[in-house]
Amino acid sequence: MVSLVLWVPQAQKTWRNRNDSAQLAGLSVATQYILILSQVLWLIYGLLISSFWVWSSLLVNVPAATLTLFLIHRAKRRLRAEGVAVPHSGAR
DSSP: OHHHHHHHHHHHHHHHTTTOHHHHHTSOHHHHHHHHHHHHHHHHHHHHTTOHHHHTTHHHHHHHHHHHHHHHHHHHHHHHHHTOOOOOOSOO
16 A cells, blocks of 8 residues: 555656656656556465455556556657657666
8 A cells, every 4th residue: 555655746747747748758667667567466465365455556556557658658759759859768
């Protein structure tokens, strides 16, 4: 559940800047994938010990990370279309 609280500032920043391609292009794609992987691992663990509360934050974090990934990729496509240099995050 702590990961849910820790993720709120990132989600707020993403939502506030959803139409600002330059701001979104600077967000880390790798971080979003790490969050999703982490949540999947907590899901597996929570299912193994039959505890909903262990994996429940995935209900918010995974959709938020997925939306963030979509917005980042859309922002990078827009910037490339405008001919602006896009920061390379290492993940695609």
